[in-house]
Amino acid sequence: MRTVRSNKTDWILQSNHENLKVYLHQQSLASIDTSESLETITLAYEIALTYVAPSAFEESVTVLVVKDADHMHQLIKKKSSGMAFPRQHLVVEVVGVIQTSHELFHLLSENFWGKSAAWIEEGMAIHCDNQWWGHNLHDLAAYLKQQNRLYPLETLMDNTSFHSANSLYSYPQAGSFVKYLSENFGKDAMFTLWQTKNFQETFGNSASYVYHDWLRSLDSLSVVQIDYPIQDL
Numbered sequence: 001m002r003t004v005r006s007n008k009t010d011w012i013l014q015s016n017h018e019n020l021k022v023y024l025h026q027q028s029l030a031s032i033d034t035s036e037s038l039e040t041i042t043l044a045y046e047i048a049l050t051y052v053a054p055s056a057f058e059e060s061v062t063v064l065v066v067k068d069a070d071h072m073h074q075l076i077k078k079k080s081s082g083m084a085f086p087r088q089h090l091v092v093e094v095v096g097v098i099q100t101s102h103e104l105f106h107l108l109s110e111n112f113w114g115k116s117a118a119w120i121e122e123g124m125a126i127h128c129d130n131q132w133w134g135h136n137l138h139d140l141a142a143y144l145k146q147q148n149r150l151y152p153l154e155t156l157m158d159n160t161s162f163h164s165a166n167s168l169y170s171y172p173q174a175g176s177f178v179k180y181l182s183e184n185f186g187k188d189a190m191f192t193l194w195q196t197k198n199f200q201e202t203f204g205n206s207a208s209y210v211y212h213d214w215l216r217s218l219d220s221l222s223v224v225q226i227d228y229p230i231q232d233l
């Protein structure tokens, strides 16, 4: 089991929600407005909860806000800007980098729904925020398609390939695809897909058929030039 350790006196507890405790690390305070940050995280929690659950989450959720990527690595021994620990009802995030619903979605969805395929979990976390790095999901996917930075369906749907793909592209790709599925089939169907991981059963068509429909839908968008890094796949 992963554990997070730190000296308690280094943290400032903030809370304006009965089931949410936000601990801001002393060294993260220089770069933020404390009350604004608390409001942002509380709103992100409420958005994630509305997206995931028909009811309140009775457990107390803790968000630790750390100062930078090195601090994150020190605490959780992983390189990441944010991570959810659903069983511990804990999210750890780098200050100013996330503060969206993404990690809180992971926490809540695993507690309410259990696990799914990686691309569905990430795609829905991104759809919950309805943006990636501030970009509209479909506009960004259309731009990435034009730049040949979308992965084949097989890469998206295999957990190992998805995790080894460049998340700069695989994550917003999954986000736009999930958004397309939600827009066309409804959120309840996405919940069915989460459980079954079966396109035929959920949407009445094969994954390949639905995926290519999504790809074609991107062609109908006028591609805007987006400021987004283009690296090798």
Ligand SMILES: [Zn+2]
Pocket: 102, 103, 106, 121, 122, 125
């Ligand atoms: Zn994620």
